[in-house]
Amino acid sequence: MYDPSVFKKVLHTFSDREKIYDLLDHRFFEENSITKDPRFWRDRIAFLLELYKSIPKDKPHLVEKFKNNFWKKVISSGLVAYYSPALEMTFQEFPLETKKSIRNLFWKASNSDTSSAMDLIEKNIQESNEFASDMDIMIQVFQYPNIFEGRVGSKSDF
Numbered sequence: 001m002y003d004p005s006v007f008k009k010v011l012h013t014f015s016d017r018e019k020i021y022d023l024l025d026h027r028f029f030e031e032n033s034i035t036k037d038p039r040f041w042r043d044r045i046a047f048l049l050e051l052y053k054s055i056p057k058d059k060p061h062l063v064e065k066f067k068n069n070f071w072k073k074v075i076s077s078g079l080v081a082y083y084s085p086a087l088e089m090t091f092q093e094f095p096l097e098t099k100k101s102i103r104n105l106f107w108k109a110s111n112s113d114t115s116s117a118m119d120l121i122e123k124n125i126q127e128s129n130e131f132a133s134d135m136d137i138m139i140q141v142f143q144y145p146n147i148f149e150g151r152v153g154s155k156s157d158f
Contacts, residue, residue, distance in 0.1 A: 038082050038112050045074060045083035072097055078104030084116040091124045098124070106147070110140045122146040 048070060055062050071090065074080045075097045080087050087105070091098050098105065102125060109117035125147060141148050 041079050041082040045080055045086045048074065049083065049086045049089065067094075076101045076104065078106075078108035081105045081108035081117045081121070082112055084114065084120060087117055087120050091120065107140070110143070118144060122150075125150055 052063075052066055052071070055066060071080075071094060074086075075090050075094055078101060080090050081104075087109075102121070106118075106121055106125075109121050112118070122144065
């Protein structure tokens with residue numbers, strides 16, 4: 001899985017950082033039947049966050065490319081919920097995307113092996129039309145009293 005020492009070696013191998021970002025394929029963050037293990041995604045998202053943090057400040061075009069090509073994809077799919085530090089960052093830097101994707105974020109966080117992601121969602125959840133009603137979501141919501149109370153208190157539809 002993700003090994004920070006390997007990551008640092010890769011970074012130092014490339015003198016031109018842009019080449020590293022070009023190597024990442026968009027499919028690197030697509031979920032399929034082989035990649036159902038939350039630990040797999042936690043490691044990939046941790047790698048993505050480290051790579052994102054390593055973008056030089058004098059390369060704003062790389063930051064934008066990274067946001068558009070990778071962060072928006074892992075937010076909308078909910079995969080970012082598997083790694084709490086990245087989830088926390090996305091709530092701060094991508095408020096619109098996280099609001100639109102709250103249902104997927106909630107679903108992935110409820111299947112995560114840690115409670116910290118769900119704690120972040122409870123802290124950041126707002127009235128969201130994207131938190132639509134269906135039986136599976138309702139059953140999951142009942143397991144988290146703070147979210148349930150928030151939804152009832154806002155008089156929103158489930």
